[in-house]
Amino acid sequence: MKWDHLAERQSQEHISTWLEYLLQQMPFLAMQLANQHRPGHTATVASELTAGSCDIFSFVTFEDGTSVVVRFAILGRTIFRVEKTCNEVSVIRYLARLTIVPVSLVLGAGAWGCGPYIVTQYIPATPLSYHIESSFAVNALTRELRRGYHCMARIILELSKQTFPRIGALSQDIEGKWTIFKRPLTHNINDLVRRGNVPTCVFPDKTFATASEYFIELATEHLNHLWYQRNSAIMDATDCKRKYIARCLFRRIARIIDMEPGPFRLYCDNLHPSKVLVSARGNADFSVAAVTDWGYSYVAPNEFTYAAPWWLLLEPPEKWGANLTQFVPRYIPYLNIFLRILSACEDNDIQKGTLEASQRLSDRMANSFHNGLFWFCLAARNASMFDQIYWTFLDTRYFGPLQSLDDRLCRLSVEELGELDRFVALKMKHANEKCLDEHMSFDDYVRL
Known part of the structure; x- marks a missing residue:
C-alpha cells in the first residue's frame, strides 16, 4: 500500500x-x-x-x-x-x-x-555494508562477503542470548534492574504515524505476555492503517475490498498460528550492515568496532529472531521489485552462505559452553523460508509491503487456492463481513475528498 x-x-x-x-x-x-x-x-x-x-x-x-x-x-x-x-x-x-x-x-x-x-x-570506522556491497559489485562470493556475514552472525547470535519474560521496551528501574514495562516502539509504528497519518492514540501503551497477543496487535495495526490513511490507500472499490479482506485474514492467521512461548529475545528493527562499523585489519579482513542505531530495539517474539535476515542483499523490502517471486532465487544462495557461517559460529559457542544446542538459530532460519514464517514476520512488521507479501506467500498457504476474491468472504467473522460494505464506502469517500486529517499540531510533534 x-x-x-x-x-x-x-x-x-x-x-x-x-x-x-x-x-x-x-x-x-x-x-x-x-x-x-x-x-x-x-x-x-x-x-x-x-x-x-x-x-x-x-x-x-x-x-x-x-x-x-x-x-x-x-x-x-x-x-x-x-x-x-x-x-x-x-x-x-x-x-x-x-x-x-x-x-x-x-x-x-x-x-x-x-x-x-x-x-x-566517536569511533572512526567504515560501514560493513561497504565491504559486502563490493562483493555484489563484482558478482562474487568473496572473502569480504563471508567475513561480513560472519560479523552479522556473531551480533545476531549474541542478541538472541538476551532473554526477558515479556515483549516490550528494555528499561532500567531505580534499583538498576533491567525490566520490560514500556510498549515496544517499532519502526513500523513510526512510519504509520509519519507516512500513513495514523493517530498516535490508536497504539496501545502496554507490554505483551505472549507472542500471539502481540501478533494480533500488529495485525490490528494493519487494519488501522487502512482505516485511517485517507490518500493513496486504495485504487478503487475492488482494491479496497481486497485490502480489507487481506488484513482480516492476516489477523485470523495471527490467532491460529503456533507461537513459541517466552522468554523472548532482544531484537532490533534497524539491524543492517550499514549500521555496523568495522575497522580494517588487513586484506579483506576487519573487526566490528561498533553497532549503531538502536532506537527501534525491543524485546520481541522469538519468531522475529528465528526468521531469516531480510538484509542479506542489503536492499530493504521496498526495493525488492514488484514480483517478489523473482526475489527468491536471488536471495536463496546468499541465505545458504549466511546459514553455513551462522552454524559454524553456533558450533564454536556450543564448544565453549556459551550456547546450548537448543538455542541454535541456523536451522530455524532455514525452516522459516520454507514454512512461511519469514514472510509472516516480514508482513507483520512492514506496512508498505503488506499486501504484496500477503497475496504472494501467505493467502494460499493458509486458505488454499484462490479462485475469486469472494472465496475468502466465508473466512471473515460475522462482524468483519458486516463491516465490509460500510468500510469500502468510507474509503471511497476518503479517496474523493483528497484531504488530510490533522491529528497533531506542530507543537504536539515537538513535545513527542
Missing part, C-alpha cells in the same frame, strides 16, 4: 522548519552539549551536520583531540523522539554492560530547545 502523499508532504515541511531552527543554533549548540557531558575539557570545533535515516549529527572535537558525536532526533522523520531516544540509551547501556556486542558508549543524553539529543563516543 502506498503511503499518504499529503502526510509525507506535511512530514517534510516539519523537517524543514525544525532543521532551519537547528541550523540557527549551530555550531555552538553541539559544542555546548558536548561540553556538558565531558567536564574538564573544552570543545573547540563542531563539524557541519550530517543526516542519517532518523537522526542528524555533528562531530565535536575537544582541545585534547578527542571527538564525540552529538546526535539530534529529526522532528518530522521520527515521531516519538523522546521515547525512541530513551529506549536507545537503555539498550546501548545494557549491551555495553552485559553483552559482547561493541557499541558507541553514551556519554550523556537530554533535551535542547526543540527535542532530545544523545552524545556518544
Whole structure:
C-alpha cells in the first residue's frame, strides 16, 4: 500500500522548519552539549551536520583531540523522539554492560530547545555494508562477503542470548534492574504515524505476555492503517475490498498460528550492515568496532529472531521489485552462505559452553523460508509491503487456492463481513475528498 502523499508532504515541511531552527543554533549548540557531558575539557570545533535515516549529527572535537558525536532526533522523520531516544540509551547501556556486542558508549543524553539529543563516543570506522556491497559489485562470493556475514552472525547470535519474560521496551528501574514495562516502539509504528497519518492514540501503551497477543496487535495495526490513511490507500472499490479482506485474514492467521512461548529475545528493527562499523585489519579482513542505531530495539517474539535476515542483499523490502517471486532465487544462495557461517559460529559457542544446542538459530532460519514464517514476520512488521507479501506467500498457504476474491468472504467473522460494505464506502469517500486529517499540531510533534 502506498503511503499518504499529503502526510509525507506535511512530514517534510516539519523537517524543514525544525532543521532551519537547528541550523540557527549551530555550531555552538553541539559544542555546548558536548561540553556538558565531558567536564574538564573544552570543545573547540563542531563539524557541519550530517543526516542519517532518523537522526542528524555533528562531530565535536575537544582541545585534547578527542571527538564525540552529538546526535539530534529529526522532528518530522521520527515521531516519538523522546521515547525512541530513551529506549536507545537503555539498550546501548545494557549491551555495553552485559553483552559482547561493541557499541558507541553514551556519554550523556537530554533535551535542547526543540527535542532530545544523545552524545556518544566517536569511533572512526567504515560501514560493513561497504565491504559486502563490493562483493555484489563484482558478482562474487568473496572473502569480504563471508567475513561480513560472519560479523552479522556473531551480533545476531549474541542478541538472541538476551532473554526477558515479556515483549516490550528494555528499561532500567531505580534499583538498576533491567525490566520490560514500556510498549515496544517499532519502526513500523513510526512510519504509520509519519507516512500513513495514523493517530498516535490508536497504539496501545502496554507490554505483551505472549507472542500471539502481540501478533494480533500488529495485525490490528494493519487494519488501522487502512482505516485511517485517507490518500493513496486504495485504487478503487475492488482494491479496497481486497485490502480489507487481506488484513482480516492476516489477523485470523495471527490467532491460529503456533507461537513459541517466552522468554523472548532482544531484537532490533534497524539491524543492517550499514549500521555496523568495522575497522580494517588487513586484506579483506576487519573487526566490528561498533553497532549503531538502536532506537527501534525491543524485546520481541522469538519468531522475529528465528526468521531469516531480510538484509542479506542489503536492499530493504521496498526495493525488492514488484514480483517478489523473482526475489527468491536471488536471495536463496546468499541465505545458504549466511546459514553455513551462522552454524559454524553456533558450533564454536556450543564448544565453549556459551550456547546450548537448543538455542541454535541456523536451522530455524532455514525452516522459516520454507514454512512461511519469514514472510509472516516480514508482513507483520512492514506496512508498505503488506499486501504484496500477503497475496504472494501467505493467502494460499493458509486458505488454499484462490479462485475469486469472494472465496475468502466465508473466512471473515460475522462482524468483519458486516463491516465490509460500510468500510469500502468510507474509503471511497476518503479517496474523493483528497484531504488530510490533522491529528497533531506542530507543537504536539515537538513535545513527542
